[in-house]
Amino acid sequence: MLSRRRFLGIGLLLSATAASLGAWRVLDIVRRRPPEPALGDAPTGTLAASTVATLVAAAQAVTGYPVEPSHYEEYYRWRAQHLRGYFALYERFAGAVDRDAIRSAGRPFVACAAAVRARILARAVRSRHPATVVDRLRVDMLDAEWPTFDRFVLGETLALFARTDAWVALGYHGWPGVPRGLDRYRRAPG
Amino acid sequence: MTGRTVAVVGSGVCGTVIAFLLAQRGYRVDVFEKGGDYPYPHAPQFQDRFLHGYENPAYAPPDDLQGLTLSGDYHRDLNDERHIVVGGSATHWGAITPRLRPPDFRTKSQYGFGDDWPITYDEVEPYYCRAEALLGVSGTDADNPFAPARSRPYPLPPFELSYGDRVLAGRLAAHGITLHTTPQAATRQAYGARPACQNFGACDVCPIGARYSPNYHLMRAVATGACAVHSQTAVRRIVADRSGRATALVVRPDGGAADRDHGADVIVVAGGAIENARLLLLSRQDRSLGGLRLGDVVGHYLAFHHLWTGRLHYAEPLYPGEVGRFTGQSYQFIDPPGRGAHGAVKLEFSSNIVPPPERSTDGATTGSDVLEALRPTRAQRMLTVHAESDPSPRRVVTLSETRDRFGDPYAHVHYELTEFDHETYRFGRGLFERVAAATGARRAEFEPVESVYSGCHHMGTCRMGRGPRDSVVDSFGAVHGSPNLFVVGGSAFVGPGPVNPTLTMVALATRTADYIAGRLL
Numbered sequence: 001m002l003s004r005r006r007f008l009g010i011g012l013l014l015s016a017t018a019a020s021l022g023a024w025r026v027l028d029i030v031r032r033r034p035p036e037p038a039l040g041d042a043p044t045g046t047l048a049a050s051t052v053a054t055l056v057a058a059a060q061a062v063t064g065y066p067v068e069p070s071h072y073e074e075y076y077r078w079r080a081q082h083l084r085g086y087f088a089l090y091e092r093f094a095g096a097v098d099r100d101a102i103r104s105a106g107r108p109f110v111a112c113a114a115a116v117r118a119r120i121l122a123r124a125v126r127s128r129h130p131a132t133v134v135d136r137l138r139v140d141m142l143d144a145e146w147p148t149f150d151r152f153v154l155g156e157t158l159a160l161f162a163r164t165d166a167w168v169a170l171g172y173h174g175w176p177g178v179p180r181g182l183d184r185y186r187r188a189p190g
Numbered sequence: 191m192t193g194r195t196v197a198v199v200g201s202g203v204c205g206t207v208i209a210f211l212l213a214q215r216g217y218r219v220d221v222f223e224k225g226g227d228y229p230y231p232h233a234p235q236f237q238d239r240f241l242h243g244y245e246n247p248a249y250a251p252p253d254d255l256q257g258l259t260l261s262g263d264y265h266r267d268l269n270d271e272r273h274i275v276v277g278g279s280a281t282h283w284g285a286i287t288p289r290l291r292p293p294d295f296r297t298k299s300q301y302g303f304g305d306d307w308p309i310t311y312d313e314v315e316p317y318y319c320r321a322e323a324l325l326g327v328s329g330t331d332a333d334n335p336f337a338p339a340r341s342r343p344y345p346l347p348p349f350e351l352s353y354g355d356r357v358l359a360g361r362l363a364a365h366g367i368t369l370h371t372t373p374q375a376a377t378r379q380a381y382g383a384r385p386a387c388q389n390f391g392a393c394d395v396c397p398i399g400a401r402y403s404p405n406y407h408l409m410r411a412v413a414t415g416a417c418a419v420h421s422q423t424a425v426r427r428i429v430a431d432r433s434g435r436a437t438a439l440v441v442r443p444d445g446g447a448a449d450r451d452h453g454a455d456v457i458v459v460a461g462g463a464i465e466n467a468r469l470l471l472l473s474r475q476d477r478s479l480g481g482l483r484l485g486d487v488v489g490h491y492l493a494f495h496h497l498w499t500g501r502l503h504y505a506e507p508l509y510p511g512e513v514g515r516f517t518g519q520s521y522q523f524i525d526p527p528g529r530g531a532h533g534a535v536k537l538e539f540s541s542n543i544v545p546p547p548e549r550s551t552d553g554a555t556t557g558s559d560v561l562e563a564l565r566p567t568r569a570q571r572m573l574t575v576h577a578e579s580d581p582s583p584r585r586v587v588t589l590s591e592t593r594d595r596f597g598d599p600y601a602h603v604h605y606e607l608t609e610f611d612h613e614t615y616r617f618g619r620g621l622f623e624r625v626a627a628a629t630g631a632r633r634a635e636f637e638p639v640e641s642v643y644s645g646c647h648h649m650g651t652c653r654m655g656r657g658p659r660d661s662v663v664d665s666f667g668a669v670h671g672s673p674n675l676f677v678v679g680g681s682a683f684v685g686p687g688p689v690n691p692t693l694t695m696v697a698l699a700t701r702t703a704d705y706i707a708g709r710l711l
Contacts, residue, residue: 062557071241078241078242128555154555158554158556159243160243161557162564178390181388182388185352185353188509
């Protein structure tokens with residue numbers, strides 16, 4: 001049977017060890033470069049309709065533009081079905097934004113107002129270049145997936161927007177990839 | 191079928207044209223292509239790239255079959271300039287199809303640089319007409335006073351100038367510069383089995399076949415029953431007998447355990463200027479294969495076009511990219527007074543919309559960021575100086591130290607810019623500045639000379655001429671000393687001239703097909 005003194009000594013040692021390990025971990029996080037976001041190699045799959053709806057809602061929120069959803073749906077579905085890593089990523093992303101939405105607004109992400117959705121997605125931007133030690137720790141411990149969401153979901157969504165709806169937003173008759181005919185290009189748009 | 195056989199190395203536009211024309215006449219044609227199959231029309235490729243944001247690796251040849259090494263003044267990746275698939279590089283091309291002009295065939299006697307071709311414009315002119323009909327070229331000379339004479343009209347009407355090009359054309363005209371429509375192998379109206387262009391703006395992977403791809407005629411050649419395409423099959427050597435007559439190709443299918451000989455009555459090498467030279471050099475040095483005799487000119491006189499691009503900034507939107515086709519060009523400077531001291535130049539107004547590096551959409555966090563980066567490009571135009579180079583023996587294709595999967599040396603390309611080229615750059619830059627001033631550009635930036643780009647136009651290396659002392663082939667593409675071995679395409683060019691080469695390549699290939707059918711088979 002342990003004496004009280006010995007018991008306290010072991011407890012003190014364990015606490016000091018845990019604190020040291022925690023401190024080392026903190027130092028490690030602060031010192032090292034953040035890991036590059038990685039897609040992973042999970043199998044392909046068919047997205048649930050609710051996941052596609054969440055992704056399109058995210059596209060509308062991050063672009064701030066009433067995008068025509070069909071080519072975003074096509075994009076996400078195809079990548080989930082053909083490129084490893086995307087199916088799991090999209091499902092995780094949809095789950096993450098839904099959890100945040102329910103916690104903050106009491107409803108799923110797709111049912112939230114645009115401003116609420118944008119606020120949830122802002123975690124991606126904050127994860128991109130954490131400015132302080134506290135930010136670095138927060139990203140590593142609480143927002144570990146968000147750099148990956150930022151690059152492979154939101155970044156790719158903005159790239160798709162740049163190739164498509166952005167052209168219409170800038171006043172063009174249509175974007176490259178849709179049949180625009182050989183008449184309107186001879187006149188200034190509008 | 192006639193029983194006479196033809197083997198073609200390469201399934202690009204020239205190999206395909208020859209295969210199609212000879213298969214139609216009943217000759218048995220086998221086309222060997224190192225690359226893999228490439229769907230046509232290119233709807234799957236269009237969907238991959240435009241709808242799915244995906245560069246499909248299935249269309250890239252294996253890394254251990256497509257290399258080359260590079261030295262000198264050219265700093266771009268030449269491997270990116272060659273599309274090693276069934277259909278070749280013209281599966282991705284811009285389809286601009288001007289003709290060379292009469293002086294381009296005699297630069298030595300007329301201007302004192304380069305060499306004269308052993309053929310004149312007048313001899314090629316009927317074949318230009320046939321090439322335009324084959325490719326379905328849309329165009330007009332009505333607005334281009336600098337176009338060469340022609341005996342037949344274009345098969346299709348032109349793509350009219352875009353809104354932005356019309357604005358610039360008006361300003362340029364006030365300063366004595368003509369901007370006119372552009373002849374191109376894209377269907378302004380339905381043509382044969384090809385539908386009219388619908389302005390998808392995805393021209394390099396046109397989903398409907400409006401922009402010409404060689405696969406269109408390759409399919410028809412196969413449909414005759416007289417033509418077979420052997421994709422993913424490398425051609426390693428040409429075998430010749432002691433008299434120099436070509437007898438067979440040594441080929442190896444992808445995954446094949448051994449080489450095999452493929453015999454033919456006529457062999458046509460159509461793999462592009464760099465690979466054509468490489469194949470001939472490999473065959474020449476392999477004495478075990480008989481008597482393929484080649485002079486010392488093989489590989490020399492490699493010539494690129496020299497393209498330099500500048501950006502013009504305007505006060506008002508001109509909406510580049512509303513149409514995928516390039517609609518406006520100027521041939522006004524393709525025979526300038528100072529030609530000989532420098533090269534001739536064609537001016538191209540691009541339809542591309544390119545964010546400037548400082549305003550890239552990388553790093554965008556919202557749609558507003560994207561729009562902010564792209565908005566200025568509505569008021570910008572890219573203008574390319576498409577320049578003639580000086581055929582120099584110092585530009586050469588040899589065999590490299592690095593080797594492919596079979597142990598065969600890759601090609602090594604050594605390319606230098608000469609004083610003629612630097613003078614041409616200065617001339618072209620002066621034209622760019624003149625256009626900027628004439629069109630009221632608020633700001634203009636032009637690339638430095640070392641950013642030169644070939645336009646994927648690789649010419650020379652097996653130039654035509656009257657004898658083996660200074661050429662590799664005659665005007666029909668027949669290798670001197672090997673009457674049934676032909677080299678076609680840009681590699682047979684004596685000089686590049688200032689305009690895109692493909693129409694001339696197809697015209698000469700058509701002439702070669704007539705020669706083969708009429709005199710050899």
